[in-house]
Every structure is written in C-alpha cells, then in structure tokens.
Amino acid sequence: MFPKSFKKLIDHFASLPSIGPKHAERLVLYLFKQDKDKIADFAETLKNLKVNLSFCKKCFNISERDLCEICLDKKRDQKTVCVVEEPLDIIAIERTKKYAGLYHVLGGVIEPGKNGGSNLKFGELENRIKKENIGEVILAMNPTTEGDATALYIARLLKPLEIKITRLARGLSTGGDIEYADEITLGSAIINRK
Amino acid sequence: MFPKSFKKLIDHFASLPSIGPKHAERLVLYLFKQDKDKIADFAETLKNLKVNLSFCKKCFNISERDLCEICLDKKRDQKTVCVVEEPLDIIAIERTKKYAGLYHVLGGVIEPGKNGGSNLKFGELENRIKKENIGEVILAMNPTTEGDATALYIARLLKPLEIKITRLARGLSTGGDIEYADEITLGSAIINRK
Numbered sequence: 350m351f352p353k354s355f356k357k358l359i360d361h362f363a364s365l366p367s368i369g370p371k372h373a374e375r376l377v378l379y380l381f382k383q384d385k386d387k388i389a390d391f392a393e394t395l396k397n398l399k400v401n402l403s404f405c406k407k408c409f410n411i412s413e414r415d416l417c418e419i420c421l422d423k424k425r426d427q428k429t430v431c432v433v434e435e436p437l438d439i440i441a442i443e444r445t446k447k448y449a450g451l452y453h454v455l456g457g458v459i460e461p462g463k464n465g466g467s468n469l470k471f472g473e474l475e476n477r478i479k480k481e482n483i484g485e486v487i488l489a490m491n492p493t494t495e496g497d498a499t500a501l502y503i504a505r506l507l508k509p510l511e512i513k514i515t516r517l518a519r520g521l522s523t524g525g526d527i528e529y530a531d532e533i534t535l536g537s538a539i540i541n542r543k
Numbered sequence: 544m545f546p547k548s549f550k551k552l553i554d555h556f557a558s559l560p561s562i563g564p565k566h567a568e569r570l571v572l573y574l575f576k577q578d579k580d581k582i583a584d585f586a587e588t589l590k591n592l593k594v595n596l597s598f599c600k601k602c603f604n605i606s607e608r609d610l611c612e613i614c615l616d617k618k619r620d621q622k623t624v625c626v627v628e629e630p631l632d633i634i635a636i637e638r639t640k641k642y643a644g645l646y647h648v649l650g651g652v653i654e655p656g657k658n659g660g661s662n663l664k665f666g667e668l669e670n671r672i673k674k675e676n677i678g679e680v681i682l683a684m685n686p687t688t689e690g691d692a693t694a695l696y697i698a699r700l701l702k703p704l705e706i707k708i709t710r711l712a713r714g715l716s717t718g719g720d721i722e723y724a725d726e727i728t729l730g731s732a733i734i735n736r737k
Contacts, residue, residue: 351634352607354588354595361585365570368562371723376559377592378631381605385593391555392590394548398571399579401548411575413546437572440545529565 355381407477409454409470411436419452426450428484432474432503434458434491437528442489445536450487453477458495459502466499471506478510485513487542491527492517515542549575601671603648603664605630613646620644622678626668626697628652628685631722636683639730644681647671652689653696660693665700672704679707681736685721686711709736 351359355377362373380388404410405417412418419425419439429450433439439452453474459466478486488503490496504514518541527535545553549571556567574582598604599611606612613619613633623644627633633646647668653660672680682697684690698708712735721729 352596352605354591354607355605358585358588358592361588366573367566367569372561374631374634375561375722378605378629379560380589381592381596388592389590391552392586394552394555395574395589396583396586397548398552398575398582402546402575411546411549411572413548435572437568440568528569 404454408452409436409456409473410439410452424449428482429487430474430477430483430485431487431489433489433527434496434499435528438489438491441528441530441535442539445532445539447536447539448487450485455490455499458490458493458499460495461498466502469499471503474503475506475510478507478512483512485515487539488514488516489527492525517542598648602646603630603650603667604633604646618643622676623681624668624671624677624679625681625683627683627721628690628693629722632683632685635722635724635729636733639726639733641730641733642681644679649684649693652684652687652693654689655692660696663693665697668697669700669704672701672706677706679709681733682708682710683721684710685719687718711736 358380359370359373359377362368362376363370368376380391402411402413405412405420406415407420408417410417410419414421426449430453431442431448431450432453432455433442434455434457436454439454442448442452453470455469455471455474457469459469474486477483486503486507488500490500500516507514517538530538552571552574553564553567556562556570557564562570574585596605596607599606599614600609601614602611604611604613608615620643624647625636625642625644626647626649627636628649628651630648633648636642636646647664649663649665649668651663653663668680671677680697680701682694684694694710701708711732724732
C-alpha cells in the first residue's frame, strides 16, 4: 500500500525501542508534512551521530573528544568513581547536583543466559582503580536483580584492591530504573549511600 | 551534559508526536549503539522522504509518481469516491478489503478557531465530482465533532450536484480514530454505510 521508500522509513522507526508499527506510520506521515529543510537537518544530524561522537577512552561516557567533559574537568573529585550501567544514568545523577566525582560506564549489566559480562568494562574499571589514585567506588547499578548481581561481582573483583566500595541507598524502588528516578529520591540515595 | 550533536538529535526526536524528551534520549542512545551502516541507511531514507515522494495530483494520497497506484488502477470502481482526512486512513480502509473505489484525501478537518478549512481539498473534491463521472461519495471522516462538522460541510457543498452521499455506519466508537479501528468493525462500517 505505502510507496516503498515510505515503508522503509516506517520500518526504521518501528525498529526503535517503544515505537510500534502504527506509531511509526504516524511519525513518518508527520515528518512527510514537515518542511524539507527540517527533514534534511534531522537526517544530517542522524547521519553524523557517530561521525562526531564516540565513547570517552577513560570512562566510556559519550564524548565528542577522546576524553569526555567530566573526565577533563579537573575541579571534580578525582578520587571517587561512580560506576553506572549506561551514559543516560550519568545525566540523571548529574541532574541531582549531589555528586562531583568521576564516572565509569559499564555498558550494561551481567544477564545470566545472555552474556557473562565479557562485553562490559570490568577490566577497564579494575585498571583505572589500580592506576589512578581512587579512594572510593560507588556502585550505581539499577536496583534490579541483574544490577544487584553485577554490583556484587564488581565488589568481589575490587576487594583485593582494598578501597572503599559503596552502593546507592535503597530508597530507589526495587525493579525500577535509575534513569527515571526523580531528582530528590536519586539525590538522597547518593547522600545515604552505604 | 550531552554533547551538542547528541542534544540536537534528541530535540529532533522529541519534536515528533507521542515522543517525550526521556523517550527521545533513549532512542538516540539506542541508535548510537547501532551499526554505522544502519544509521546511515536510516538517515538516507529520511533525507529522501520528500525527494522521492509527493502527493497524488488527483486524490492527494502519498505517491511516488504524479498519480498514486490507486488512481492508476483501472480495475477499481471509478464511480465511487471515499473522502478521508489523512493518507493513513486509506491504509486502514484498504486493509478491510471491503472497498474497491477511489479516494480523496482532505488533508485534515475543519477545526473552528484554528482553520476555516482553507487548507483542505474541498474545491478539488468538487471539481473532481463535476469532471469525473462520480455516482457516490462516501464521507469517511473520523467520528469526532470536527469530523462530523466537516462531513456536514461537504454534504452541503455537494448537494447541488445531486449525487449519492453516504457516511460510514456509526459502529465506530465516537471520539475514536479511524486509523486505529479494528478491521472487522471498520469493514462492517463500510458495508452498512448510510
């Protein structure tokens, strides 16, 4: 029914998380009604997404340069590293303005049956702690079964290094997602970390 | 917090209907993790959305050529025109396989206070009915207040032409959207049109 090029764009949108086929149809129809310039700008920005950006070589946050803005900011507490699952978690934590240390993005959690964590940045974290003068590691995984298991794994991995290891206070609702926590809850979870 | 190019793409996604800022962040992060080739293909398809496509000069459906596939299909009933609000409504009606006539896309409905309908294809509809040998016009507006008002307007506009004018049977739930109707309900609404 749809012209082929239309159908192809619908398929692209429908392949994104939380966008169903009907929603994708509406999005493409909406775009089709927009200015040519707006669409061209959208397409150009999308095309350059990976051209201009990569991951920070130190903490694996999204970055325009080799090192991200947070790693380059010498005013931040260089002795504390907060370990998170995804770059979006950094945004959520930064919004609370209760944390001024560094980060380390794992890139996910250990999911039994799916991956053993070989794609996650555990080795890189261990090396950082050995090389840099880190005094405390905050484990800020999501409060889920997989997040807990991953935190436990890291705690054991880092135990020989004899540094302070803390977790965010369990004010977070179990089964939830750090990214969607409100700023006050997330902020007090940072302050009450144990 | 986000690199500028990242933020810009988030803004583009957040400008689409039914996509909030948090959802847009997730979409961009998801895309960022995809293959360069997949992103390039997505961007290319988006860029060419308007290059390859325009509106059918006769019925204003989306089309790759001057006339859309439905208008070019001589096997279809050339004496019946179904007037719809949007091209997506055509898809929904075609899916029912209960209609084999032609279409006319208005491009929206009359929204009092917003537009008086000057951007809608009323004149083009009137001219088609005068020129082509049309025997019946089916008004398939959404069963909303605006849809009803628009249908009433068209019925009055076409009255002097003395052709059969029908509306889809009110099996459709009032306040709903044709595009989301299930095929059976929509199919019987076509058959029981009055």
